[in-house]
Amino acid sequence: MMGKSRLEAFSDGVIAIIITIMVLELRVPGSGSNWQALSPLVPVFLSYVLSFVYLGIYWNNHHHMAHTIGRVTGAMLWANLHLLFWLSLFPAATAWMDTTHFAAVPVGVYGGVLLMAAVAYWILQQIIIRSQGRHSVLGRAIGRDWKGKASPLLYLLAIGLCGRWPRAALGVYAFVALIWLVPDRRIERALASVAD
Amino acid sequence: MMGKSRLEAFSDGVIAIIITIMVLELRVPGSGSNWQALSPLVPVFLSYVLSFVYLGIYWNNHHHMAHTIGRVTGAMLWANLHLLFWLSLFPAATAWMDTTHFAAVPVGVYGGVLLMAAVAYWILQQIIIRSQGRHSVLGRAIGRDWKGKASPLLYLLAIGLCGRWPRAALGVYAFVALIWLVPDRRIERALASVAD
Amino acid sequence: MMGKSRLEAFSDGVIAIIITIMVLELRVPGSGSNWQALSPLVPVFLSYVLSFVYLGIYWNNHHHMAHTIGRVTGAMLWANLHLLFWLSLFPAATAWMDTTHFAAVPVGVYGGVLLMAAVAYWILQQIIIRSQGRHSVLGRAIGRDWKGKASPLLYLLAIGLCGRWPRAALGVYAFVALIWLVPDRRIERALASVAD
Amino acid sequence: MMGKSRLEAFSDGVIAIIITIMVLELRVPGSGSNWQALSPLVPVFLSYVLSFVYLGIYWNNHHHMAHTIGRVTGAMLWANLHLLFWLSLFPAATAWMDTTHFAAVPVGVYGGVLLMAAVAYWILQQIIIRSQGRHSVLGRAIGRDWKGKASPLLYLLAIGLCGRWPRAALGVYAFVALIWLVPDRRIERALASVAD
Numbered sequence: 001m002m003g004k005s006r007l008e009a010f011s012d013g014v015i016a017i018i019i020t021i022m023v024l025e026l027r028v029p030g031s032g033s034n035w036q037a038l039s040p041l042v043p044v045f046l047s048y049v050l051s052f053v054y055l056g057i058y059w060n061n062h063h064h065m066a067h068t069i070g071r072v073t074g075a076m077l078w079a080n081l082h083l084l085f086w087l088s089l090f091p092a093a094t095a096w097m098d099t100t101h102f103a104a105v106p107v108g109v110y111g112g113v114l115l116m117a118a119v120a121y122w123i124l125q126q127i128i129i130r131s132q133g134r135h136s137v138l139g140r141a142i143g144r145d146w147k148g149k150a151s152p153l154l155y156l157l158a159i160g161l162c163g164r165w166p167r168a169a170l171g172v173y174a175f176v177a178l179i180w181l182v183p184d185r186r187i188e189r190a191l192a193s194v195a196d
Numbered sequence: 197m198m199g200k201s202r203l204e205a206f207s208d209g210v211i212a213i214i215i216t217i218m219v220l221e222l223r224v225p226g227s228g229s230n231w232q233a234l235s236p237l238v239p240v241f242l243s244y245v246l247s248f249v250y251l252g253i254y255w256n257n258h259h260h261m262a263h264t265i266g267r268v269t270g271a272m273l274w275a276n277l278h279l280l281f282w283l284s285l286f287p288a289a290t291a292w293m294d295t296t297h298f299a300a301v302p303v304g305v306y307g308g309v310l311l312m313a314a315v316a317y318w319i320l321q322q323i324i325i326r327s328q329g330r331h332s333v334l335g336r337a338i339g340r341d342w343k344g345k346a347s348p349l350l351y352l353l354a355i356g357l358c359g360r361w362p363r364a365a366l367g368v369y370a371f372v373a374l375i376w377l378v379p380d381r382r383i384e385r386a387l388a389s390v391a392d
Numbered sequence: 393m394m395g396k397s398r399l400e401a402f403s404d405g406v407i408a409i410i411i412t413i414m415v416l417e418l419r420v421p422g423s424g425s426n427w428q429a430l431s432p433l434v435p436v437f438l439s440y441v442l443s444f445v446y447l448g449i450y451w452n453n454h455h456h457m458a459h460t461i462g463r464v465t466g467a468m469l470w471a472n473l474h475l476l477f478w479l480s481l482f483p484a485a486t487a488w489m490d491t492t493h494f495a496a497v498p499v500g501v502y503g504g505v506l507l508m509a510a511v512a513y514w515i516l517q518q519i520i521i522r523s524q525g526r527h528s529v530l531g532r533a534i535g536r537d538w539k540g541k542a543s544p545l546l547y548l549l550a551i552g553l554c555g556r557w558p559r560a561a562l563g564v565y566a567f568v569a570l571i572w573l574v575p576d577r578r579i580e581r582a583l584a585s586v587a588d
Numbered sequence: 589m590m591g592k593s594r595l596e597a598f599s600d601g602v603i604a605i606i607i608t609i610m611v612l613e614l615r616v617p618g619s620g621s622n623w624q625a626l627s628p629l630v631p632v633f634l635s636y637v638l639s640f641v642y643l644g645i646y647w648n649n650h651h652h653m654a655h656t657i658g659r660v661t662g663a664m665l666w667a668n669l670h671l672l673f674w675l676s677l678f679p680a681a682t683a684w685m686d687t688t689h690f691a692a693v694p695v696g697v698y699g700g701v702l703l704m705a706a707v708a709y710w711i712l713q714q715i716i717i718r719s720q721g722r723h724s725v726l727g728r729a730i731g732r733d734w735k736g737k738a739s740p741l742l743y744l745l746a747i748g749l750c751g752r753w754p755r756a757a758l759g760v761y762a763f764v765a766l767i768w769l770v771p772d773r774r775i776e777r778a779l780a781s782v783a784d
Contacts, residue, residue: 009208014216017605021220023606023609024220024612026677026680028684031688033688033693049673052673052676056669059669060669063594085248088215089222100229105230105231105233106224181666202455205404206404209601213412274452274573277444277451291419296420296423299426301425301430302425398600398651401596402604402647406604406607469651470648473644477640484616487616488615488616492621495622496621
């Protein structure tokens with residue numbers, strides 16, 4: 001009954017703004033005008049790239065998932081807002097890592113935000129699958145969903161590592177981003193087979 | 197004559213930006229990197245959650261209400277901008293509560309913004325209902341609209357409580373959010389009965 | 393050949409962000425938590441209302457004008473970007489008036505931005521009218537366009553008043569906003585007569 | 589299979605926000621209220637105009653290019669995000685030039701961002717052309733693409749000039765903007781010939 005275009009448009013808007021707000025952190029401190037002035041920006045830049053890639057992954061997969069929605073329900077609207085809530089914490093979590101030079105607690109909090117966003121995405125996915133009944137396109141598309149199941153475990157592992165090795169935790173976050181970088185071709189394939 | 201897609205898109209854009217601008221408040225002060233550094237953020241975080249939920253409620257109900265619009269009139273455009281104006285004051289009102297540790301006047305001003313947004317929503321709703329004539333889909337959908345009528349009274353009650361018990365006022369704001377959290381199923385149902 | 397939906401969507405996005413960025417000025421200074429702390433905000437609030445109303449007028453009239461566009465040309469895209477450029481200076485011009493307590497030069501600069509936005513709107517309007525040929529819907533709709541012709545003259549008058557009476561200039565700005573507040577019913581009417 | 593409307597809408601959103609975030613730099617420093625107070629803003633204003641024009645060019649050409657897309661692939665989504673990434677660095681690069689009064693390194697970094705954005709645009713263009721097969725509309729439209737080939741060379745030349753003559757480098761950036769200001773009529777023409 002409800003179209004999904006507004007759900008898509010609103011999510012696009014919020015994710016676009018979250019991505020762009022992070023850029024506000026990329027300020028060269030003081031009035032230095034040489035290459036040395038840029039050096040404190042290097043970790044800030046790298047953490048911006050990491051968060052940008054994560055938000056890009058969420059946007060891409062959201063794009064594919066929303067494509068399978070038939071009728072938008074109230075539960076979907078709220079599950080989607082719940083996902084956007086956790087994504088909206090990326091800029092603050094990224095900024096705290098930056099200003100503390102990637103100390104243990106901030107890196108762990110960043111991992112907690114990643115974890116909660118993954119949980120929120122999973123909840124939204126389940127609500128969509130249930131609404132589609134037994135022969136759910138999305139349900140078949142994600143199949144056993146090993147990426148969706150492995151990611152939260154890897155985040156938990158990384159959070160456990162933070163106390164001693166925050167840099168190792170960051171490595172795990174980057175690794176999870178890499179395994180997701182391939183967009184959800186499973187859904188593309190399943191949709192293609194429906195179209196045939 | 198005018199399509200409603202731009203009214204929806206513009207409202208989505210403004211609400212998406214308002215939600216995301218509030219995130220700019222979520223900054224860990226100083227250079228602390230432990231859990232104690234997060235403790236002053238707890239009330240800021242809770243007030244962010246409250247305002248996020250309120251904006252989510254307005255977005256959801258706006259989504260449902262706009263769905264019933266046939267033809268966009270000039271009066272609707274301005275009633276909608278009027279609603280967006282009051283919603284745009286959420287970040288400033290939330291920030292003032294935060295920096296004053298939820299003192300009486302700022303909590304009352306926040307309630308005033310909630311009240312004016314509710315009034316603006318009611319005006320927009322009335323204009324849409326009138327434009328639909330006697331057998332208004334929206335008019336039937338909202339029915340006796342007890343939520344819409346109780347909310348302003350509860351906000352007024354909360355504003356009255358602020359002088360002595362600002363925390364009780366916050367409790368009332370949270371309570372009103374809870375009774376609205378269920379999206380407007382009345383409209384969904386009325387639309388469904390029309391479709392049949 | 394090109395659809396106008398992206399031109400509309402992009403303009404909506406930019407105007408939505410400009411409106412919302414102005415809210416960032418609405419910060420209660422210091423840590424005051426009583427009504428007196430709000431008093432320095434009163435002029436800031438009033439100038440926010442004025443700029444919000446102006447941007448609302450531009451958005452509404454843009455909405456009506458874009459409705460008459462058939463085919464988007466390169467010239468329209470650039471004339472539209474030119475309009476958005478001057479609108480994007482509203483937050484900076486408003487903020488300068490605020491911090492200088494409405495001194496002569498800042499009030500005059502604000503008027504200059506209003507003037508340039510009006511000129512940019514007129515250019516966009518002319519380009520659309522020319523693209524529609526002799527029986528232009530928009531051309532007939534705006535008719536003699538007395539509002540469009542009077543506004544720049546009133547802005548020039550107000551800028552002239554700034555040196556001695558900046559408050560009188562503000563009064564003129566508010567007056568021009570008032571005569572525009574009624575959305576462009578001329579276009580609505582002309583479109584309706586075409587539809588008949 | 590996937591519609592291109594979300595790719596367009598998301599790109600519009602990000603570019604709209606990037607353009608508007610740059611406005612946050614346009615702040616009159618201190619509390620000066622006369623014309624002299626504006627003089628330090630002149631170079632800031634000019635660099636804002638330059639970056640605004642560049643983002644306008646990218647938006648316009650993106651508009652034309654996206655028009656030729658038939659089916660959105662995962663590779664396109666990521667090539668598009670890659671382009672948006674480099675565009676998102678415009679505000680930070682512009683701000684660094686401003687605060688250092690256009691010193692050698694910041695002007696060179698700005699050129700590097702221009703170069704990377706051009707490369708990202710070229711990659712996206714190639715991916716779209718390949719997806720369209722031998723008789724690609726976009727491929728025919730851009731033809732020999734001399735602008736697309738000359739721009740990176742001119743950026744490299746300008747970066748080389750920065751060490752000694754940063755102002756000459758800025759002149760080259762402005763010159764490249766000028767040769768692009770004409771929107772991609774080649775694509776308009778090719779699409780028109782297809783429509784015939």
